[in-house]
Amino acid sequence: MKRLLELLTGTYGPSGSEEDIREVIEKEVREYADEVYTDALGSLIAVKKGKGRKVMLAAHMDQIGLIVTGIDDNGFLRFSNVGGISPFNVIHRKVRFQNGVTGVVSYETELEDIRNLKLGKMYIDIGAKSKDEAKALVNIGDVAVYDAPMAVCGDRVTGCAMDDRAGCAVLVETLKRVRNTDHELYFVFTVQEEVGLRGARTSAYGIMPDIGISVDVTLTGDTPKSRPMAINLGEGPAIKVKDASVIAHPKVKELMIQRAREAGIPYQLEVLEAGGTDSGAIHLTGAGVPSGVISIPCRYVHSAQEMVDLKDLTQAVELLVTILEKEIEI
Amino acid sequence: MKDFLKELIEIPGVSGYEAEIAGYIANEFRQHCDEVVTDPFYNVYGIKRGAGDKSNPKVMLAAHMDEIALMVKDIDKSGFLRFTNIGGVDQRILLAQEVIVHGRDKLTGIVAVMPPHLLSPEDASRAIEMKDMYIDLGLPCERVKELVQVGDLITFKSPLVSMLGSFVNGKSIDDRAGVVILNEVMKELDKLVYQAEVCCVATVQEEVGTRGAIISTYRAEPDIGIAIDVTHGDTPDASKDDTYAMDKGIVVCKGPNMHPGLTERFLEIAREYRMDCQVAVSPRPTGTDARSMQISRAGVPTILVEIPLRYMHTTVETLNLDHIKSAARLIALFIASLKEGWQEWLRY
Numbered sequence: 001m002k003r004l005l006e007l008l009t010g011t012y013g014p015s016g017s018e019e020d021i022r023e024v025i026e027k028e029v030r031e032y033a034d035e036v037y038t039d040a041l042g043s044l045i046a047v048k049k050g051k052g053r054k055v056m057l058a059a060h061m062d063q064i065g066l067i068v069t070g071i072d073d074n075g076f077l078r079f080s081n082v083g084g085i086s087p088f089n090v091i092h093r094k095v096r097f098q099n100g101v102t103g104v105v106s107y108e109t110e111l112e113d114i115r116n117l118k119l120g121k122m123y124i125d126i127g128a129k130s131k132d133e134a135k136a137l138v139n140i141g142d143v144a145v146y147d148a149p150m151a152v153c154g155d156r157v158t159g160c161a162m163d164d165r166a167g168c169a170v171l172v173e174t175l176k177r178v179r180n181t182d183h184e185l186y187f188v189f190t191v192q193e194e195v196g197l198r199g200a201r202t203s204a205y206g207i208m209p210d211i212g213i214s215v216d217v218t219l220t221g222d223t224p225k226s227r228p229m230a231i232n233l234g235e236g237p238a239i240k241v242k243d244a245s246v247i248a249h250p251k252v253k254e255l256m257i258q259r260a261r262e263a264g265i266p267y268q269l270e271v272l273e274a275g276g277t278d279s280g281a282i283h284l285t286g287a288g289v290p291s292g293v294i295s296i297p298c299r300y301v302h303s304a305q306e307m308v309d310l311k312d313l314t315q316a317v318e319l320l321v322t323i324l325e326k327e328i329e330i
Numbered sequence: 331m332k333d334f335l336k337e338l339i340e341i342p343g344v345s346g347y348e349a350e351i352a353g354y355i356a357n358e359f360r361q362h363c364d365e366v367v368t369d370p371f372y373n374v375y376g377i378k379r380g381a382g383d384k385s386n387p388k389v390m391l392a393a394h395m396d397e398i399a400l401m402v403k404d405i406d407k408s409g410f411l412r413f414t415n416i417g418g419v420d421q422r423i424l425l426a427q428e429v430i431v432h433g434r435d436k437l438t439g440i441v442a443v444m445p446p447h448l449l450s451p452e453d454a455s456r457a458i459e460m461k462d463m464y465i466d467l468g469l470p471c472e473r474v475k476e477l478v479q480v481g482d483l484i485t486f487k488s489p490l491v492s493m494l495g496s497f498v499n500g501k502s503i504d505d506r507a508g509v510v511i512l513n514e515v516m517k518e519l520d521k522l523v524y525q526a527e528v529c530c531v532a533t534v535q536e537e538v539g540t541r542g543a544i545i546s547t548y549r550a551e552p553d554i555g556i557a558i559d560v561t562h563g564d565t566p567d568a569s570k571d572d573t574y575a576m577d578k579g580i581v582v583c584k585g586p587n588m589h590p591g592l593t594e595r596f597l598e599i600a601r602e603y604r605m606d607c608q609v610a611v612s613p614r615p616t617g618t619d620a621r622s623m624q625i626s627r628a629g630v631p632t633i634l635v636e637i638p639l640r641y642m643h644t645t646v647e648t649l650n651l652d653h654i655k656s657a658a659r660l661i662a663l664f665i666a667s668l669k670e671g672w673q674e675w676l677r678y
Contacts, residue, residue, distance in 0.1 A: 221404065227461070228412045230404040230480045241481030242401065242416070247346030247538065249371070253481075269480040271403040273414050288371045288545030330370065 001313055004028070004172060005157065006150045008165035012098050014065030014143040015082050015192045018042050020098065021061045025168060025189050032175050033187070043203040044189040046175060052182035053328045056209035056289070057174070057320070058200050058278040059167030059216065060193030063160070064302060065143040066095060066105070066124065071135055075128030077103065080119060082143055083194030087117045089303045096147035101126055101137045103144065146304040155234065155310055162306035164193065166296045167215035170313055174320040181325050190278055197245065200278035204285040211252065211328060212282035212291035215316065217298035217308070218243075218270050229271075233297045234309035236266030237316035240293035243272035245280025251330045252292035256323065263322045265315050270295050290330045294319060331510060332498070332651060334358060336490040338506040342432065344399040344483050345416050348372040348534045351395050355509060355532045362516035363530070373546040374532040378516055380665075382525025387672055389665055390529045390552035390630075391515060392543055392619040393508025393559065394536030397501070398643060400429065400465075400484035409471030410442065410464035413484055417537030421460040423644045428487045429465060433478035438487075439465040488645035496651045497576070503647040505536065507637055507654055508558040514658030515665075524666040526554075533619055543619035547626035554592065554668070555632035556661060557620035561610060563638035563648065574638040576650050579606025580657045581636040587616045587624055589631035591675045596633050599664045605656055610636065631676050635661060 013021030022044050030036055033046035044061070064083035071077055090105045097103075103126035111121055124144060128134035150159035168189055175187050186207050191199035193216075204212065218238055221229030231238055239256045240248045260267040272295075283291035294316050299307040343351030352372035359376035360366045367375040374395070380386065398417030405411055411431065415421075424441045431437040442464045446454060465484065467474055488501040512530040519528065529550045534542035536559075547555065561581050564573040574581050582600075584593055600607045612634075615621040620634040635657055640648040 228404045228406075242346065247416070247535065250347060250349070271401055271414060271481055273403070284541055284544045286545070287549035288369060288373075290370050 001169060001173060001310055002157070005166065005169045008168055009150050009159045009161045012096070012145055013061055013063055014145050015062040015195045017098060017143055018062050018191045022189065025061060025172065028172050029175055029187065039203050039206055041199050041202050042191045043199040045203060046187040048175065048178070048185040050182050050184040052184065053211055054184045054186070054207070054209045055324065055328065056186045056188055056204060056207050056212045056282060057171055058188045058190050058212065058214040058282060059171045060164045060191070060199065060278055061168050061189040062191050062194055063145055063163070064194050065145045066090065067143045068138055068140050070140065071131055071138070073131050075126070075130050075134035077124040077126065077134065077138060079122070079124055084302050085119065086302065087119055087122060090122070093304050094147040095124060095144035097138055097142050097144050102147055103127070148304040156307055157310060158305040158307045160304045160306065162298050162308045163217045163301050166217055166298065166308050166313055170215050170296065170316045170320065173317045174324070177317065178321050178324050183324060183328060185324060193278055197276065197278055197281035201281035201285070204282040204289065208286055209289055211330060212279055212289045213294065214278035214282065214291070215294050215296070216277040217301055217306070218272055218295035219301055220297045220299050223299060231268050231270055231297050233299060233307065234311055236268055237312055237319055238268045238270035238295035238297060240270045240272070240295055243276050244274055245276025246283055246291060246293065248292040249283065249290035249330070252290050255328065255330070256292055256294065256319070259322045259326065260319055263318065265319050267319070268297070331514060331654060334513060335498070335506060335510045338509060339490050339500045339502055342483070342485045343395050343397055344485060345396040345535045345538045347483060348396055352532070355395060358513060359516070359530065362513060362520070369546065369549060371542060371545060372534050373542050375546070375550060376512065376516060376530040378519055378528045380524040380526045380528065385670070386525040386527065387553035387668055388527045388529065388551070389554045389556065389668065390531060390547060390550045390623065391512055391556045391558060391661065392531045392533050392546070392623060393512050394505045394534070394542065394619060395509050395532040396534050396537050396542070398537050399486070402431070402478060402480055402482045402484065404480065405474060405478060407471065409469060409474040410466055411439065411478065413463070413465060415460065418643055420643050422457065424460065424463060425458065427645065430485050430487055431465065431467060431478060432483040432485065435477060437467050437477060439467045439484065442466045486645045497648055498651060499646045499648040501645040501647065503649050504560045504639060504642055507560060507649055511558050511654055511657050511661070514654060515661050518658050518662035519665065522662055522666040524668070526665055526668045528665060536619055540619050540622040543622040544626070547623045547630060551627060552630055555620065555623035555630045557618050557623055557632060557634045558657065559618040559634070559636055560639035560642065560649070561636035562642060563640035565640055574608045574610065576638050576640070578608055580653050580660065581608045581610045581638060583610045583612055583616060583634040583636060585612040585616070587612060587620050588633050589676065591677065592631050593633050595675045596664050599667055600660055603660070603663055605660050
C-alpha cells in the first residue's frame, strides 16, 4: 500500500490532464481485470465480469492544480485555479509542470494585509529571466501541481494529492484482493472530480450501475481547536451519511455498517458539512443509482501535505472486499 | 383534505430519508389512481390513464414530500449534540425550539439557549450561529451515547394549527401542501373527461437540490411537466415585488425555466373559468422541481404553479387552504384541455 500510494501521489494528473496518472493506474490494474478501457472523457474503467449486481466503484484520479493564464515581461507566470486552490495553501510552495519544469509560488509584497491575498495577486517563479525564456518552457494553459513527494511519519504519511490517490490506491488494492464475487464490478478511476464531479457523471451514465460506491478523502475534527467533526485520523474508514453533494442511500449506508460490524472492521460515521464527491453525480444518473461513500480521514485537505493513516486505507480495502464478496440487496 | 395535510405534516420525511412518508403517500394515492409505483429513492408515482391513445401527452406533476431538518454531527463530552442542517434551515428560528432526535428511540430535545441574565451586552446584541448551538436531551452523556449516534436525524415538532378562516400553520407545509394538491388533482380528474396520461410524482430530496426530480423525471419521461411548490406570501416587512397576496389566487411563474406557450395556455384556462391567478417572474432557474424537470433527457416543456406561503422554512409556515382547492381544480382543467393538437402549444 505504501509503495502504491507513493507512486500514485507522485504522478502528475490535474483535472483535464490525467494522461500520466491514467497510464500508471492502468499498469497496476491490467492483469487483475477482465477488461480495461478509457471512456470519452478519459476516465479509466477496469471491469471484473460477473452475473450479480452491477456495482460501480469510483475514485477520482485527478488532482487540484494551478493553470497558467499569462506570462509577464520578466518571465513570471500568472495563474488561476483548477479546483479548490486556496491562496494561503500555495504560498512559497514548489510546483511542477507535466514536462518536469518546477517553480515556486509567491505574491506581490506591496499587499498590505495578507488577509486580502487572492490568486490574482500571486505568480509562479520558474527561474526564467525573460518572457521568451519562460515561454520556451511553459505555455498558457499548462497546469502545475504541488511538487511534494510522500513522506512517512510513523503509520501516517503526508504528501500532495492524497485527495484522491488514497482512494485510487484503495480501489487498486480492492481489485487485486476481491475474489469470490458474483457481482459485475466496475472500478472507475474518474477524471475532473475537482472541477464538478464531471468524469463520474459521464462514466456512470455509460455504465448505468445498480449500485454506486465512491472512495474519497474526508476532513477530520481531531487537530488542535478544529471545527467539531466526529472523524479522527486512524480510527477506521468513514461511512458517509451526507455531504453537500449526496445523502448516502440509507440502505447502502446500512449495508456498509452491517458488513463492517460482521467483519470486525472499525468504522466512523461521517457527516461532512461542505464539499462533495463522485457519488453526488453517480446517484443522480438515469433514473437514480442508490449510492454510498467510503471515506478516508485526511488532515489538511487541498494542501501540499495531506496526511492520511495507512491503517485507514487497508481497513477501507477490507471493508470494500467484504461488501463486494457478499450479497448486495438494496 | 385538511386531514391529509395534518397527517402528512406529522410524519417525518427528511430529505434522503423519505421511506416512511412515501409509504403513507402511496397508500393515499392508491385510492385515486390506476397504479402507484415507488422507486428505490422513494419517489412515489401515482399514474392515472385518461381516455386518449398514445398520441396524447404524458403529463408529469411534481410536488416534493421532503422536509428540511437537522442532523447530529458530533456529541460533546457532556452529552450535548452538535448539529448541522439538511436543506435551508433558518438559524434565527432555532433557539429554544423543541425538536425530536431520531436516535434509537424518538427523543425530545431542546436547542439550548443562554439565559439573557448571563449574556454580556455585546453577546446580547449578536445573533448566535448554528455552529455554536447545542441540543440538550436532558440525559447523562453515557446514556446519550447509547441512544444517539452521528448521522441521526433531528426534526421539528410543530403540528398543523388551524387559524381563523381558511388559514393554517405548521412545519413543512413546504411542500406537503403540494403533495395534497397532487391528491386533489387526481380527485378532480375523476370528475372530468381527459385524454392525457397523468403521472403525479411526490418527489424526494428537493430541499437539497431538486435531486428527486432529476431522477423521477428521467424515469417518467413526460411530454409536459408541471411543478407545484410554494412561494412567498405577503408580509408587512417584505417587498411587494417578491411576495404574493394570500387571498388573490394561486401564482403562475414566468421566466426561462418555464415554457412560454404552455404557461400562457394555463393562464388562458384560468381566465376561461374565471379563476384568479397571480403572475410571478423568475429570471433564473427556479428553486423548485421545475428546474430539473425542464432539462431532463431531451428537454421537457414545464410550467410552475405556486401557492403563497408566509414564513417559509420555519415551524409556522402559514397557508390559505382555499389555494389548495383552486390549484387542484385549475391544474385538472388544464390537463383536461390537452386534446388532439396539443403539440401546437409547444411551438415557439
